[in-house]
Amino acid sequence: MLDILLGLQFGDEGKGKIIDLLTPEYDYVARFQGGPNAGHTLYLDDNKYVLHQIPSGIFHKKQICVIGNGVILNPLILLNEINKLNHLDLNIENRLIISDKINLILPTHILLDKWNEEQREIETGQKIGSTLKGISPTYKDKYSRNGLRICDIFSFNFKDKVNKLVQIHKQLLPNEYLNNLDNEIEIFIESCNELKKYNIQPIEILLNNELKKGKSILAEGAQGSMLDIDFGTYPYVTSSSTTSGGACVGLGISPIWVNKVIGVFKAYTTRVGNGDFPTELLDEIGEKLVKSGNEFGSTTGRKRRCGWLDLVQLNYTCLINGVTDLIMTKIDVLNDFEEIKLCNKYDKNGIPDYLTFNGWNNNINNRMMYIKFIESELKINISKVSIGTGRNDFINNN
Numbered sequence: 001m002l003d004i005l006l007g008l009q010f011g012d013e014g015k016g017k018i019i020d021l022l023t024p025e026y027d028y029v030a031r032f033q034g035g036p037n038a039g040h041t042l043y044l045d046d047n048k049y050v051l052h053q054i055p056s057g058i059f060h061k062k063q064i065c066v067i068g069n070g071v072i073l074n075p076l077i078l079l080n081e082i083n084k085l086n087h088l089d090l091n092i093e094n095r096l097i098i099s100d101k102i103n104l105i106l107p108t109h110i111l112l113d114k115w116n117e118e119q120r121e122i123e124t125g126q127k128i129g130s131t132l133k134g135i136s137p138t139y140k141d142k143y144s145r146n147g148l149r150i151c152d153i154f155s156f157n158f159k160d161k162v163n164k165l166v167q168i169h170k171q172l173l174p175n176e177y178l179n180n181l182d183n184e185i186e187i188f189i190e191s192c193n194e195l196k197k198y199n200i201q202p203i204e205i206l207l208n209n210e211l212k213k214g215k216s217i218l219a220e221g222a223q224g225s226m227l228d229i230d231f232g233t234y235p236y237v238t239s240s241s242t243t244s245g246g247a248c249v250g251l252g253i254s255p256i257w258v259n260k261v262i263g264v265f266k267a268y269t270t271r272v273g274n275g276d277f278p279t280e281l282l283d284e285i286g287e288k289l290v291k292s293g294n295e296f297g298s299t300t301g302r303k304r305r306c307g308w309l310d311l312v313q314l315n316y317t318c319l320i321n322g323v324t325d326l327i328m329t330k331i332d333v334l335n336d337f338e339e340i341k342l343c344n345k346y347d348k349n350g351i352p353d354y355l356t357f358n359g360w361n362n363n364i365n366n367r368m369m370y371i372k373f374i375e376s377e378l379k380i381n382i383s384k385v386s387i388g389t390g391r392n393d394f395i396n397n398n
């Protein structure tokens with residue numbers, strides 16, 4: 001059976017921590033889209049770990065972690081991440097399986113990302129606010145059928161293939177971007193060689209066969225539904241399908257196996273990068289959320305934009321994902337707010353209408369009223385509420 005876990009807002013809902021919590025219930029944890037733009041944060045024994053490419057199930061020793069075909073991969077970032085985890089003895093070489101069909105992020109994709117953003121700012125006055133990890137240029141090459149896949153690293157003329165693509169990219173870039181390029185390409189090719197020792201295979205065959213044997217898989221989404229290439233706030237979105245259908249495509253698993261769709265959302269809303277955000281708070285309350293929630297991007301360090309919870313948005317993302325279970329995170333961040341607002345509809349001009357709740361200052365009844373109200377509006381059970389950063393900071397709400 002396949003359960004899918006994904007974010008219902010603009011990313012950074014706390015998916016990493018939830019995946020880590022749920023992993024013991026599954027045989028496999030599999031990332032299905034996105035790339036190192038993701039930053040899944042986990043705190044273990046007071047140590048902070050941020051995963052960009054490795055699935056968040058890696059801290060449990062039994063489960064196999066899979067990087068699916070829908071993901072795009074920066075070999076250098078993956079290897080660095082593996083190195084950083086070395087001291088934990090997680091047996092990563094035997095527990096990580098990488099799809100042979102993954103598209104590779106080249107150094108020039110990263111340069112193109114930066115260049116495209118600069119051009120966009122000149123032309124439209126506003127950047128997307130990309131993480132500059134090369135995400136959009138790599139997916140663009142994938143769909144235009146020019147991309148390099150990880151299976152290519154085994155071919156005798158891999159180097160030529162890289163150079164051919166780099167030549168195409170160079171024509172699109174200004175000269176001042178190309179200074180250190182040869183060196184970067186060399187490091188890229190070395191990293192690709194180093195990847196050969198990992199388990200690279202057609203994961204769609206493996207996973208479907210394992211499902212037939214009764215094994216269970218947790219699909220790990222990255223970013224959030226409002227950043228989905230189709231359903232997000234286009235063009236201020238990422239370049240992959242972050243919604244539940246993306247899990248089947250990004251792992252090659254038939255939809256007949258889908259059991260639960262677990263939607264994760266924060267008790268308020270945050271967004272990094274530009275684009276529509278109706279409930280954004282540009283005042284001191286917003287600043288207080290930044291501080292209490294430590295709302296700084298885990299991939300880029302940028303300050304996150306903060307605002308109240310938007311139920312109109314959550315209703316939409318629950319609908320399109322077919323969410324069956326909800327998990328709410330970071331409710332502790334709201335602990336010492338005098339009042340807490342929540343948008344449950346927009347007026348005819350598209351301006352959010354708010355309901356006001358009493359703050360709870362650890363008054364559990366007030367906190368429960370907030371949770372119950374959201375549950376009743378979305379008509380989906382909130383099974384868990386996260387109340388802190390640690391592995392065990394949860395309340396079960398059944």
Ligand code: IMP
Nearest residue numbers: 011037038129130131135237238272273
């Ligand atoms: P890109 O995915 O780097 O192209 O960035 C596109 C938009 O998605 C920007 O607004 C980014 O800030 C946002 N974004 C991408 N990945 C994440 C993530 O993992 N968490 C939150 N926002 C993200």
Ligand code: MG
Nearest residue numbers: 012039040298
């Ligand atoms: Mg994140």
